[in-house]
Amino acid sequence: MELNIIVPVSPHEPLSLVERSFESLSRLECGNLNVRMTYVIDVSGEDPRVGFLQTRNVNVIVRRSRLGRRAGAINDALDSMGETDYLAFFDVDSRPEKNFLIECIKALGGNSVIASAPRYITNPRASATARVVAAEYTLMVDLYRLLERCDGFKQFNGLIGVLDARIFADRRLNESATCEDVDLMQQLYLEGRTAVLVDATRVGEQAPISTRDYYHQRVRWITGAYEGLRNVSKFKRAKIPMSRKITWFSAMIIPFFIFLFSPLVLLYGIRLRQLSDDATDFTIKLFGLIIHAWILQICGLTVLLRQLFNMGVKWKEMRRSNV
Numbered sequence: 517m518e519l520n521i522i523v524p525v526s527p528h529e530p531l532s533l534v535e536r537s538f539e540s541l542s543r544l545e546c547g548n549l550n551v552r553m554t555y556v557i558d559v560s561g562e563d564p565r566v567g568f569l570q571t572r573n574v575n576v577i578v579r580r581s582r583l584g585r586r587a588g589a590i591n592d593a594l595d596s597m598g599e600t601d602y603l604a605f606f607d608v609d610s611r612p613e614k615n616f617l618i619e620c621i622k623a624l625g626g627n628s629v630i631a632s633a634p635r636y637i638t639n640p641r642a643s644a645t646a647r648v649v650a651a652e653y654t655l656m657v658d659l660y661r662l663l664e665r666c667d668g669f670k671q672f673n674g675l676i677g678v679l680d681a682r683i684f685a686d687r688r689l690n691e692s693a694t695c696e697d698v699d700l701m702q703q704l705y706l707e708g709r710t711a712v713l714v715d716a717t718r719v720g721e722q723a724p725i726s727t728r729d730y731y732h733q734r735v736r737w738i739t740g741a742y743e744g745l746r747n748v749s750k751f752k753r754a755k756i757p758m759s760r761k762i763t764w765f766s767a768m769i770i771p772f773f774i775f776l777f778s779p780l781v782l783l784y785g786i787r788l789r790q791l792s793d794d795a796t797d798f799t800i801k802l803f804g805l806i807i808h809a810w811i812l813q814i815c816g817l818t819v820l821l822r823q824l825f826n827m828g829v830k831w832k833e834m835r836r837s838n839v
Contacts, residue, residue: 519546519602519617519678521553524589527560527582528833529608534565536839537608538572545614549621554597556589558582584691585831586674591688603684605675609836611638611720619717620678628712629704632677634660638720639837645730646837647797648804649723654791655784655805660713668763670711671701673737676719683709694829695740702747705764706754725835727811732832734815735822738771739829742819745769772816778809 521541525534534555541553554575557566569576577592584591590605602621606612612633620631634657637650663670675697683704693699701711724730745768751761770777785802792798822829 517548517601517621518550518552518599519604519621520593520597520600520681521551521604521606522556522590522593523553523606523608523610524556524586524593525558525565525608526586526833527558529565530836531565531568532838533608533836534568537606537610538569538574540611541606543614544612544617547618549602549617551617552597554593556593558589584689587689587691587693587696590696591691594684594688600681603679603681605677605679607674607676607721609638609722610676611839613717613719616717616719617678619714623712623714624678624680627708627710629680629683629709630672630675630677630701630711631679631714632672632711633714633717633719635673635676636718636720637723638839639722639725642723642837643725644800644804645727646723646725647800648808649730651788651791651801651805652808653723654788658787661715663763664713666763667710667757667759669701669705669760669767670713671698671767672711673697675700676721677711693740694736694743698740698744702744702751702764705756705760706747706750708754708756710760722837722839725837729832729834731811731815732830733834734812735818736829736831738812738815738819739822741768741771742823771812772820773813774809774816775813778806781805781809 523537552575554577555569556577556579557563557569558579559566566576566578577596579589579592604617616633620633623631635653637646637653640647640650660670689696690699724733751764754761781802788801789798792801
């Protein structure tokens with residue numbers, strides 16, 4: 517069996533992060549898989565990242581423009597490779613555990629065409645913002661486990677995970693969508709296919725360090741949810757379980773009313789306390805999550821105003837931790 521790993525890299529990602537990405541992905545257990553890696557590098561001139569990767573056993577695609585951004589980079593990689601059984605998408609800050617590929621492939625089959633694992637934050641100590649996002653991810657993992665049990669709609673950010681390559685036989689990612697991952701996941705669920713959460717492994721990623729970066733990231737994500745609401749009639753007519761329809765609609769609409777759920781964070785306090793290092797850590801996480809809900813509400817209102825005045829969403833560079 518053959519598996520192709522694709523890692524898109526935007527122009528502002530530092531060489532040190534690319535080096536750590538390569539080191540992390542090189543440690544993945546492959547079993548009987550024939551694994552190939554492709555890095556798609558967006559460049560604006562001479563780029564040491566390209567030189568570094570060209571001395572490693574990986575394929576390197578150099579893009580001189582950012583056409584289609586992340587979706588365009590992945591599409592270019594898909595167009596350049598031959599037939600394969602599986603695809604794995606990672607970002608340059610993705611840090612999967614060694615058994616990630618093996619465990620995700622085990623979970624695929626039937627209608628399940630994408631498998632991923634619980635997410636965790638690799639830089640929680642970088643700032644108070646990062647610590648709160650780490651707490652948010654803990655909550656989201658618990659929620660996804662519940663969705664797994666009730667056959668609900670699951671959206672893996674960035675499509676980070678392992679995918680059955682056959683889903684790309686006659687399609688590519690939508691380069692005009694604000695969030696190509698949301699767009700593809702909706703297509704798959706409308707076709708009766710599903711995503712599966714694999715608890716036997718994990719994958720880490722970086723959280724925004726600053727509130728500014730966090731705000732811009734969430735405005736883009738919520739814009740993806742807004743665009744997803746255009747599919748209401750399709751989900752209504754789709755011959756899929758009601759649990760998937762309800763949880764899909766909830767995922768798309770909640771960001772615009774999330775302030776209503778901020779009091780429920782207190783009920784999650786017991787779980788947070790179990791996962792906190794000390795009282796200070798617990799306090800930051802608990803009250804940070806409450807504030808977090810209100811910031812998301814502001815992001816949701818920003819998205820609605822931008823749509824009202826026909827304003828697009830700009831991609832912003834995110835400052836990285838050196839992990």
